[in-house]
Amino acid sequence: MPGRLSVVDVERCVDCLLCAFACSRRFGEGGVARSAIAVRSVGGMERGFVVVVCRACSDPPCAAACPVGAIRKAGVGVRVDLEKCIGCGMCVQACPIGAVFWDEERGKPVICVHCGLCASFCPHGVLAFQEVAGG
């Protein structure tokens, strides 16, 4: 069943970063080098956090900005064709919420594919993976 990752209650976020680590574990590695989700503080940890991740736009600006058509809209979110991608970074510039991350080693974008793995490792109910009707 296709689903969409949602940030349901950011006030519950404790900055444990388990979501970002889960994302990189998709590739069986530690760290956050290839994570498509990040947590940042809002001017000091006491003021809370923002969770930055693709919100699966209905008309994604990253796809529109790609000069070689490497980013196409999927059922939920987008998919990047890394073969086609020329690593120009236009998608990073285009995303107003900063949800296009960058794999420094490969020089390619990293965008959430809404697999929901991070939500299953969010211990405090910040993230949820919700089924999408019709896919």
Add this chain to the structure above:
Amino acid sequence: MDRGLARVLFVDLSRHRFWLEERPELFRDRLGGTGVGIELLHERCPKGVEPLAPENPIVFAVGPLTALFPLASKTVALFKSPHTGNLGESHCGGRSALAIRLAGYGAIVIQGRSELPVYLVITEAGVAFRDARALWGLSSSFTVGRIIREREGGAGLRTILRIGRAGENLVTYANVVAESYRHFGRLGLGAVLGSKNLKAVVIAGRGRIPVANRANYNRLYKELFDKAVGSELLKKYHDLGTPQNVRPLNAIGALPVRNLAAGRYVGEPPFTGEFLAERYLGRRLACAGCPVACIHLAALREPYPAEPYFYKTTFVSYDYEPIYSLGTMLGGEDPEGYLKLMDVVEHLGLDAMSCGVVLAWVTEAFQRGLVGERETGGLLPRWGHYPVYIEMVRRIAERQGEFYDLLAQGVDRAAQRYGGEEFALAFGGNEMAGYHTGPGAYLTLLSGARHSHLDSAGYSCDQQDLRAGRKRAPEELARTLFSEEARRQVLASLVICFFARGLYDLPTCGRCLSALGEPWDEEALLALGEDILRRKYEFKVREGFSLPALRIPKRISEIPTPLGPLTEGELRRGLAELERLLSPSQG
């Protein structure tokens, strides 16, 4: 093994240079964290060095599990302590450990002394030395963090370690603050940074860590995550945090009150975890990589006295130990007074535990007439009177006059000058933790490598014995503490938070290492733990430490513990056994 872990970054502040050394054997044989750190200290710390001299090294070390497994969230710092004049070791979470590992280092060694104040920016590319003259003298460690956060961009995971005024002024129990609410708290690392003209260290990284056996790794991660989230541990430390200990310790009479004039409050103590959570809890935080989120911030709303309907909200982190030292030890009745004092202590960058014990000694010494208004500069300390305590810690951080200059060096120094050693509650030179539970607690404080209650958790043995209605012979207790401290050396080498000690037994540690391609069995890990402990003891003896020469303040025998009255004789018997176990011939 991930090759990044074996990289040791050396920084020479005197010449503003840095270089890398690859130390794969060191990390293979000693894992990381404290195991690697003590070896680097043996190598780099000259015998008999003055702790505030440029040659005293600061070693930061992380371990093979850092950034890979849940609750592997701590950085170990080793140095020679200006507070005890001997081995200094302090652990800190926040984002520090993950930032070091993802920047591509297993350890960072900082030596020398910069001519001008600097802060360091450490990334995968190396070290940048930044002018910190404009940051030196700022009244708050929080402001330092804010300025650096704005100035230093940088993607990835970042930690900002900094000192406050106390560190600049070389208060021997000055701490290093990370991410505003976490610390390298004990034994004066802040003063060592201050002595090097080092205001802050920023570390940022976003490297990836390859894993030998991906399927095993993912499975094991999930298993440990599920266990952690489903455990009592998470619930206990997440819901109320460490302050949940206040009520039970008070109930058994093990909560030090008014410089240990008593072991409990009559009735409910004013600072229980339950009360603070209900009235003040504003936010919880976690160290990076930890699902527990034990860090509790109180939201303190205060009116501005001169302006109607105008308030400020301050966030103050609270934990059991500061509640004990700045709350119950000072006979506090007023939670807001405690929170305000705690806030000032954080801004100045002082170790809250040593600070509270110092203030408690001052209050009693003042009552007994050992010191008077002439010494205190007109301040009149009395139990629970927070405005005076707040002014006193400001003077301590500034080392104002002879009296506050001595207080800035801890209770041992103050009592040597003014008397009152029998109620100067320090062990091995380090002010006590908040557990008057029985002989185990004090044997830990006396014999632990860093004179911390966490070294071997004797307070926990005491409480087990109390529940079981038994009392162990001192020698048996000593052996239990030795084994526990040895086991904790393994956790501190991997580096796992001690709150997760129930989750990471030695076989589990071995399985984690196997998934990373490092074969270690339980027996080998335990042998390593004992060896690390003996290496620490060796360092301490080299620097003049002697277990039999330790001072035991009379006060602890005057107030019965839940296990009955303590005698110095039983503690000495325990120490003799520990000395035997720690001697090199036992290894």
